[in-house]
Amino acid sequence: MSFQTNPTIEMLRAHRSIRKFEDRPVEDETVQQIVACGQAAATSSNVQAVSVIQVKSPERRQRLAELAGGQGYVASAGAFLVYCADLKRSAAACASQGGEFEPGMTEHFIIATVDVGLSAQTAVIAAESMGLGICYIGGLRNHPAEVSELLQLPEQVYPVFGLCLGYPAQDPEVKPRLAVESVLMQEVYDTESQAGHIADYDKQLSAYYQSRTGGTKDSNWSQEMKALVGKESRPHMSGFLKDRGFTMR
Amino acid sequence: MSFQTNPTIEMLRAHRSIRKFEDRPVEDETVQQIVACGQAAATSSNVQAVSVIQVKSPERRQRLAELAGGQGYVASAGAFLVYCADLKRSAAACASQGGEFEPGMTEHFIIATVDVGLSAQTAVIAAESMGLGICYIGGLRNHPAEVSELLQLPEQVYPVFGLCLGYPAQDPEVKPRLAVESVLMQEVYDTESQAGHIADYDKQLSAYYQSRTGGTKDSNWSQEMKALVGKESRPHMSGFLKDRGFTMR
Numbered sequence: 001m002s003f004q005t006n007p008t009i010e011m012l013r014a015h016r017s018i019r020k021f022e023d024r025p026v027e028d029e030t031v032q033q034i035v036a037c038g039q040a041a042a043t044s045s046n047v048q049a050v051s052v053i054q055v056k057s058p059e060r061r062q063r064l065a066e067l068a069g070g071q072g073y074v075a076s077a078g079a080f081l082v083y084c085a086d087l088k089r090s091a092a093a094c095a096s097q098g099g100e101f102e103p104g105m106t107e108h109f110i111i112a113t114v115d116v117g118l119s120a121q122t123a124v125i126a127a128e129s130m131g132l133g134i135c136y137i138g139g140l141r142n143h144p145a146e147v148s149e150l151l152q153l154p155e156q157v158y159p160v161f162g163l164c165l166g167y168p169a170q171d172p173e174v175k176p177r178l179a180v181e182s183v184l185m186q187e188v189y190d191t192e193s194q195a196g197h198i199a200d201y202d203k204q205l206s207a208y209y210q211s212r213t214g215g216t217k218d219s220n221w222s223q224e225m226k227a228l229v230g231k232e233s234r235p236h237m238s239g240f241l242k243d244r245g246f247t248m249r
Numbered sequence: 250m251s252f253q254t255n256p257t258i259e260m261l262r263a264h265r266s267i268r269k270f271e272d273r274p275v276e277d278e279t280v281q282q283i284v285a286c287g288q289a290a291a292t293s294s295n296v297q298a299v300s301v302i303q304v305k306s307p308e309r310r311q312r313l314a315e316l317a318g319g320q321g322y323v324a325s326a327g328a329f330l331v332y333c334a335d336l337k338r339s340a341a342a343c344a345s346q347g348g349e350f351e352p353g354m355t356e357h358f359i360i361a362t363v364d365v366g367l368s369a370q371t372a373v374i375a376a377e378s379m380g381l382g383i384c385y386i387g388g389l390r391n392h393p394a395e396v397s398e399l400l401q402l403p404e405q406v407y408p409v410f411g412l413c414l415g416y417p418a419q420d421p422e423v424k425p426r427l428a429v430e431s432v433l434m435q436e437v438y439d440t441e442s443q444a445g446h447i448a449d450y451d452k453q454l455s456a457y458y459q460s461r462t463g464g465t466k467d468s469n470w471s472q473e474m475k476a477l478v479g480k481e482s483r484p485h486m487s488g489f490l491k492d493r494g495f496t497m498r
């Protein structure tokens with residue numbers, strides 16, 4: 001298959017998470033530019049339901065690293081951002097016009113969560129275009145109430161994930177993904193061919209782990225998925241979100 | 250403020266939605282490359298909870314355009330993709346290892362929805378780097394059950410949004426956003442300064458609408474937000490998602 005390519009596409013396809021960073025901060029102007037690039041992404045009805053908390057305080061960074069499950073790079077990365085889904089700002093704008101914010105809509109939750117995804121990923125690509133490395137920190141959802149308290153997040157705002165940025169001090173391989181034919185379907189959902197794609201990918205990922213670890217890591221995608229979706233995952237999230245005004249009605 | 254820049258950053262900051270396209274299709278190889286770039290984005294625990302349905306059938310495209318609220322470019326764009334949050338594939342992988350999928354977790358819903366956002370936005374940036382224009386179609390959530398039926402989506406899969414791709418036949422202005430100082434906060438959430446940022450942005454957006462429409466559109470962000478979050482929005486989403494296996498527990 002001959003694919004159209006260009007330097008941006010080559011960069012996108014070369015993405016891998018970075019978890020070891022040089023011991024130097026990312027400059028404030030650089031962080032501003034990265035976040036501003038994220039703001040330029042599409043946003044549902046221009047709601048811009050995103051707030052970003054940059055944490056520099058070493059004590060707060062250390063605490064966030066612990067809350068995220070002991071991920072030391074949360075404390076050591078050149079910059080650390082917390083991407084929050086934020087309906088409070090639009091609620092305030094609504095109130096300034098005499099309107100009354102309608103809380104707890106599932107649709108607003110989706111809009112805000114998607115907005116954060118689009119904005120953060122655009123910021124990530126901006127950062128990578130500058131030679132920085134990144135790592136998303138979903139582990140902030142291990143203890144979202146404590147994270148919210150630490151960052152003084154008001155109601156109608158929740159921390160979706162953290163983002164480590166920094167100058168890479170490692171160069172890991174790109175992890176193989178499912179075949180594009182598994183993900184891209186024509187006209188209707190293709191259930192039939194998934195078992196074959198999964199079996200192929202299991203073999204590929206298993207070989208990748210074997211070669212990377214000198215044979216000590218023996219796993220594949222299906223085993224990973226059993227560990228991930230074969231049990232309850234962060235069962236506190238539903239109650240936490242309700243407490244913060246996201247009742248999902 | 251002197252910002253670090255490069256061609257990727259200039260492209261990211263120049264984003265605007267395109268709703269008029271040249272009458273020519275986007276080639277299959279190009280769509281594959283775009284979707285594959287999206288697959289290279291970060292994904293929570295490698296779950297890759299994304300499926301993309303490409304719709305070419307003119308009848309199905311027309312029907313989707315109607316379901317999205319009469320957005321004609323859904324039918325006329327050079328390519329149309331439906332980005333779906335997909336836990337079915339990982340559930341099948343889990344089952345292949347003798348595991349039992351744990352349905353309805355809010356956390357899994359967040360993971361899958363964020364995965365779709367990161368993957369789609371990376372695909373969008375790949376498309377824009379090739380000179381294509383794009384428009385997200387959140388309007389698919391107007392009638393998500395009908396969309397799901399039309400695309401034969403199984404349980405544990407929901408359509409998050411559509412994506413129009415095509416060669417641009419218009420060159421709209423970039424829409425101004427909130428000041429970066431409104432969105433990027435230091436150490437803790439900054440409630441105090443938001444009213445000022447909102448007032449400034451209201452003036453800026455009002456002027457933008459006035460100049461774009463020769464004075465006929467008189468609106469600002471706060472008015473738009475009153476219309477968006479000051480009333481119920483897609484109240485069917487909660488019931489729809491429950492029906493599809495996303496109970497948000």
